[in-house]
Amino acid sequence: MSKRALITGITGQDGSYLAEHLLDQGYQVWGLCRGQANPRKDRIAKLIPELSFVDGDLMDQGSLVSAVDLVQPDEVYNLGAISFVPMSWQQPELVTEVNGTGVLRMLEAVRMVSGLTKSSGGGPPRGQIRFYQASSSEMYGKVAESPQRETTSFHPRSPYGVAKAFGHYITQNYRESYGMYGVSGILFNHESPRRGAEFVTRKISLAVSQIKLGLMDKLHLGNLDAERDWGFAGDYVRAMHLMLQQEQPGDYVVGTGAMHRVRDAARIAFEHIGLDWQEHVVVDPGLVRPAEVETLCADSGNARRELGWEPEVDFEQLMRMMVESDLRQASRERDYRQLLATGSW
Incomplete structure (x- = not known):
């Protein structure tokens, strides 16, 4: 059963x-x-x-x-x-x-x-x-x-x-x-590509896809030096x-045990579509937390030893995966809007 x-x-x-x-x-x-x-x-x-x-x-x-x-x-x-x-x-x-x-x-x-x-x-x-x-x-x-x-x-x-x-x-x-x-x-x-749009990694991947398609130009972020241990x-x-x-x-x-800054996430995402992140990212003080958590890094040794768990997707693969997913979705939406506008079915 x-x-x-x-x-x-x-x-x-x-x-x-x-x-x-x-x-x-x-x-x-x-x-x-x-x-x-x-x-x-x-x-x-x-x-x-x-x-x-x-x-x-x-x-x-x-x-x-x-x-x-x-x-x-x-x-x-x-x-x-x-x-x-x-x-x-x-x-x-x-x-x-x-x-x-x-x-x-x-x-x-x-x-x-x-x-x-x-x-x-x-x-x-x-x-x-x-x-x-x-x-x-x-x-x-x-x-x-x-x-x-x-x-x-x-x-x-x-x-x-x-x-x-x-x-x-x-x-x-x-x-x-x-x-x-x-x-x-x-x-x-x-x-992941299923992450909410309000989270910084997904905010970056969504913006990158929009910028690639010429639908926006600037991405507003808060603390670029905040570090996290990001996994899939x-x-x-x-x-x-x-x-x-x-x-x-x-x-x-x-966790993965590897730390990356918000600026690293932006760099990897923009590099994936052939753009320089510094030309498109704007630091917005209004997006900085009242009390920031600067550095989080996991020691998952017990999980690896006792559970036999290992992460399979690294950070660069993760960011590229998210950009590709959002780029496909943004392209479909753009094409659909164009069809509606032209009446070409």
């Missing part, structure tokens, strides 16, 4: 890649969606028609209990979150409710359906629902050491990072308090799955 997985955040970048990976592994996959009329649900259903859906909302405890009880999953992947960090300064209470308290609600739903009351002291019971929490490198914030590992202390520099730290610790607490098989993946930045989302969802296949639960840092 095939395993069942329930994914929150199914309509996002990670949710879509994870769903595809689990389906390839022979799982039945359910996605939690807030409302059947959700337009993003329609998009993901067209991309991955084998998915099933269940109603639920990370801000509604009862709906989560009902969803978990209906699906009866073997594994729950809690990827649902408001993931754009700058928004957390604009709506800190909402981000905290979803990214922090939402984790607690999901854990409670799993605990209640599993019938867990207290820790048995002998490890997770056989057959228990296994829970994955999407933690974030943003929890490290003002880093205490570099590279960052599982034991590095947290000093988040945004409401987003603070909320994610709560989600991380409450997952750890449920593991210790109830014997729940709960793990957190401390994932460093991971991108399709690689990182493999690590999520591997974490839930281990005999004992544990938290893992997942």
Whole structure:
């Protein structure tokens, strides 16, 4: 009998890649969606028609209990979150409710359906629902050491990072308090052609495609010297799955271990279409974060040794992949507009 997985955040970048990976592994996959009329649900259903859906909302405890009880999953992947960090300064209470308290609600739903009351002291019971929490490198914030590992202390520099730290610790607490098989993946930045347009790597690839086609001329960016450990989302969802296949639960840092500046991302993207990035990039002070996280770099040694995980796509390949995808889409849209304008069908 095939395993069942329930994914929150199914309509996002990670949710879509994870769903595809689990389906390839022979799982039945359910996605939690807030409302059947959700337009993003329609998009993901067209991309991955084998998915099933269940109603639920990370801000509604009862709906989560009902969803978990209906699906009866073997594994729950809690990827649902408001993931754009700058928004957390604009709506800190909402981000905290979803990214922090939402984790607690999901854990409670799993605990209640599993019938867990207290820790048995002998490890997770056989057959228990296994829970994955999407933690974030943003929890490290003002880093205490570099590279960052599982034991590095947290000093988040945004409401987003603070909320994610709560989600991380409450997952750890449920593991210790109830014997729940709960793990957190401390994932460093991971991108793809499915990344939201508000994120800097996708903002760059979208702009480059528009500039290549002569549809715009300048790209406005914030701190060009901010450094990140960027990888490919399709690689990182493999690590999520591997974490839930281990005999004992544990938290893992997942990243490439290679740092790149925002200016590097811009340079690679523009070079791919034969242009000089410095002629098109404008530094906009209004796009700089109130409290910047300057340097994030993963020490994913434990994930590599214990999970057997390795990233397969490097940063230059990733940026070129994103540019090519956005260039194809922009070309199709341009051609369609031209057809409409000329009436040439």
